[in-house]
Amino acid sequence: MTKPQLEEAGRAPSRRERVREATLAEIKSIARRHLVGQGASGVSLRAIAREMGMTAPGLYRYVSGIDSLLVLITADMFDELGAAVAAADASVPARDTDRRILTSLRAFRRWALEHPAEFAAMFGPRTRLEPGADPGPAVEAARRFGATFFTLFEQLIREERFELPDGRAVGADLERELRAFARMCGFGDEDTPVEAVMVLTSCWVRLYGVVCMEIFQHLDFVMRDMEPLFESELQNVLTGLGVRYESPQSSSTVTMGKSE
Amino acid sequence: MTKPQLEEAGRAPSRRERVREATLAEIKSIARRHLVGQGASGVSLRAIAREMGMTAPGLYRYVSGIDSLLVLITADMFDELGAAVAAADASVPARDTDRRILTSLRAFRRWALEHPAEFAAMFGPRTRLEPGADPGPAVEAARRFGATFFTLFEQLIREERFELPDGRAVGADLERELRAFARMCGFGDEDTPVEAVMVLTSCWVRLYGVVCMEIFQHLDFVMRDMEPLFESELQNVLTGLGVRYESPQSSSTVTMGKSE
DNA sequence: ACGCTTTAGTGAACGCCGTTAACAGACACG
DNA sequence: CGTGTCTGTTAACGGCGTTCACTAAAGCGT
Numbered sequence: 001m002t003k004p005q006l007e008e009a010g011r012a013p014s015r016r017e018r019v020r021e022a023t024l025a026e027i028k029s030i031a032r033r034h035l036v037g038q039g040a041s042g043v044s045l046r047a048i049a050r051e052m053g054m055t056a057p058g059l060y061r062y063v064s065g066i067d068s069l070l071v072l073i074t075a076d077m078f079d080e081l082g083a084a085v086a087a088a089d090a091s092v093p094a095r096d097t098d099r100r101i102l103t104s105l106r107a108f109r110r111w112a113l114e115h116p117a118e119f120a121a122m123f124g125p126r127t128r129l130e131p132g133a134d135p136g137p138a139v140e141a142a143r144r145f146g147a148t149f150f151t152l153f154e155q156l157i158r159e160e161r162f163e164l165p166d167g168r169a170v171g172a173d174l175e176r177e178l179r180a181f182a183r184m185c186g187f188g189d190e191d192t193p194v195e196a197v198m199v200l201t202s203c204w205v206r207l208y209g210v211v212c213m214e215i216f217q218h219l220d221f222v223m224r225d226m227e228p229l230f231e232s233e234l235q236n237v238l239t240g241l242g243v244r245y246e247s248p249q250s251s252s253t254v255t256m257g258k259s260e
Numbered sequence: 261m262t263k264p265q266l267e268e269a270g271r272a273p274s275r276r277e278r279v280r281e282a283t284l285a286e287i288k289s290i291a292r293r294h295l296v297g298q299g300a301s302g303v304s305l306r307a308i309a310r311e312m313g314m315t316a317p318g319l320y321r322y323v324s325g326i327d328s329l330l331v332l333i334t335a336d337m338f339d340e341l342g343a344a345v346a347a348a349d350a351s352v353p354a355r356d357t358d359r360r361i362l363t364s365l366r367a368f369r370r371w372a373l374e375h376p377a378e379f380a381a382m383f384g385p386r387t388r389l390e391p392g393a394d395p396g397p398a399v400e401a402a403r404r405f406g407a408t409f410f411t412l413f414e415q416l417i418r419e420e421r422f423e424l425p426d427g428r429a430v431g432a433d434l435e436r437e438l439r440a441f442a443r444m445c446g447f448g449d450e451d452t453p454v455e456a457v458m459v460l461t462s463c464w465v466r467l468y469g470v471v472c473m474e475i476f477q478h479l480d481f482v483m484r485d486m487e488p489l490f491e492s493e494l495q496n497v498l499t500g501l502g503v504r505y506e507s508p509q510s511s512s513t514v515t516m517g518k519s520e
Numbered sequence: 521a522c523g524c525t526t527t528a529g530t531g532a533a534c535g536c537c538g539t540t541a542a543c544a545g546a547c548a549c550g
Numbered sequence: 551c552g553t554g555t556c557t558g559t560t561a562a563c564g565g566c567g568t569t570c571a572c573t574a575a576a577g578c579g580t
Contacts, residue, residue, distance in 0.1 A: 016527080016577075023528095039386075041301065044566060057568075058529045066567065125380035125476045174488030202493060209469020216385045228434030233462060276547080276556075283557095304537060317539075318558045326538065 024062045026052060028073050036117045040070065070121070071138050077118045078141035084111045085148050097155050098244040102234070104148055105207060106248070109230055112211050119215045123208075143185055150187040153200050157192065161242035164195035174198070203237045284322045286312060288333050295333065296377045303330065330381070331398050337378045338401035344371045345408050357415050358504040362494070364408055365467060366508065369490055372471050379475045383468075403445055409464070410447040417448070417456050421502035424455035434458070463497045 088107030178197040214226040348367030372379040438457040474486040
């Protein structure tokens with residue numbers, strides 16, 4: 001009792017565990033910095049170890065390899081993105097569903113803009129990581145990230161804001177896919193119509209597409225500021241959902257009035 | 261005159277030039293195969309050289325480094341994608357604009373599905389390639405790829421298939437961006453309304469988003485076959501453009517009738 | 521306080537990579 | 551034939567991930 005034993009998980013962390021966790025945090029922090037500075041391919045165990053004043057093999061006490069390190073920090077980044085979106089959501093009165101949605105979606109894009117390297121690692125193609133690797137922690141974090149939007153969308157359904165598209169257009173196989181999706185992500189329940197899941201996915205894909213294009217810089221040689229396009233697409237999507245759209249009152253660099 | 265001097269460009273290729281070109285083609289071919297097999301990070305000069313029965317430094321006679329090699333094959337892939345789309349377009353009677361559009365867009369997705377690794381390298385984030393490198397040939401090829409769609413879209417405008425959105429929603433800065441985009445890609449002319457360019461971009465982003473999600477496998481754990489979602493989005497987009505939509509008569513694995 | 525076990529970290533090594541420099545042979549052409 | 555260009559080699563440098571054998575320290579039971 002006096003001093004913590006390791007015994008079961010969850011009890012007070014022993015000194016050893018604390019310093020170990022701190023070291024792991026330092027590893028991830030440096031890796032993150034390198035990721036931001038030089039892209040995912042610029043993250044190397046040797047460089048991290050060098051910067052920490054130790055040798056590369058020592059890192060294997062904390063991480064099973066560079067792939068799993070990347071998965072770890074990806075999970076962290078999803079948590080961070082999720083927290084940013086949730087914070088934006090919470091900064092709006094809970095009753096004002098419309099503005100909560102607007103704010104959350106803008107927060108998503110804003111975070112992506114401010115963290116392009118992270119976004120690319122999170123949402124880009126699985127460039128490193130051969131199919132064998134287990135991205136478990138990352139997808140779990142990604143699911144947590146989606147939760148905010150699911151909650152808001154469920155509210156829209158409850159309020160019957162928009163009319164569902166013709167259900168006959170949804171084939172049997174698509175229906176199965178959509179049901180599986182909803183179940184796995186904890187979105188809706190048994191009574192949620194598949195058409196609603198369909199609409200959610202479609203909306204998400206549209207906004208995701210704009211942000212991807214922006215961050216991956218496909219239209220870079222062609223369009224410097226994609227905010228107007230994003231706002232336009234946002235307006236279309238939200239209007240289609242029966243959600244009130246309001247244009248941002250300030251340019252992209254300003255902090256949008258509301259503090260916090 | 262009798263025998264070709266190098267002199268100017270364009271004359272009959274000397275023997276030396278022919279074998280040189282063949283070697284370069286072999287390099288790109290092997291690189292491409294490695295890209296497909298193991299992703300962009302799996303392409304290495306040493307491995308290519310080994311497979312060709314020579315040593316790595318020799319490749320520097322043909323390529324200025326691995327980055328530029330990747331740019332080269334990326335350009336090739338864009339040309340290939342462009343050719344696939346153009347071929348699909350040409351397989352439909354020239355008068356039937358609606359079906360030409362439908363077919364071309366499906367050909368785009370189909371190519372992406374059949375060449376996921378290539379697609380990731382072409383449309384994914386610039387993972388390798390630090391900002392200094394010049395992706396010139398690649399973007400040029402990308403522009404050629406877009407030409408097919410531009411032509412078809414111009415036809416829609418000419419036929420006034422859809423009504424343009426409210427132009428007042430387009431801000432001055434967005435207008436400038438869109439104009440620059442159209443000029444750089446050779447889309448439309450001076451009289452083409454910016455709203456039209458806006459619509460084109462929006463449509464492209466929506467379909468791009470679906471295909472990206474599909475190829476990058478973001479919804480993989482959630483949705484196996486994204487064809488229904490793509491078709492649904494395609495239907496929405498085309499209907500909004502006043503284009504006749506027809507559901508594909510066959511499943512995704514069948515070759516769709518037309519040979520070639 | 522002692523000894524034992526677990527843990528953190530090192531050093532050497534293997535094989536991979538991109539890239540450069542100095543050099544050797546083949547070919548083309550006067 | 552001689553000369554120069556082009557193609558390719560060897561050697562080397564530095565960086566990478568990863569494994570293995572090993573040391574040193576920390577923790578813990580007695």
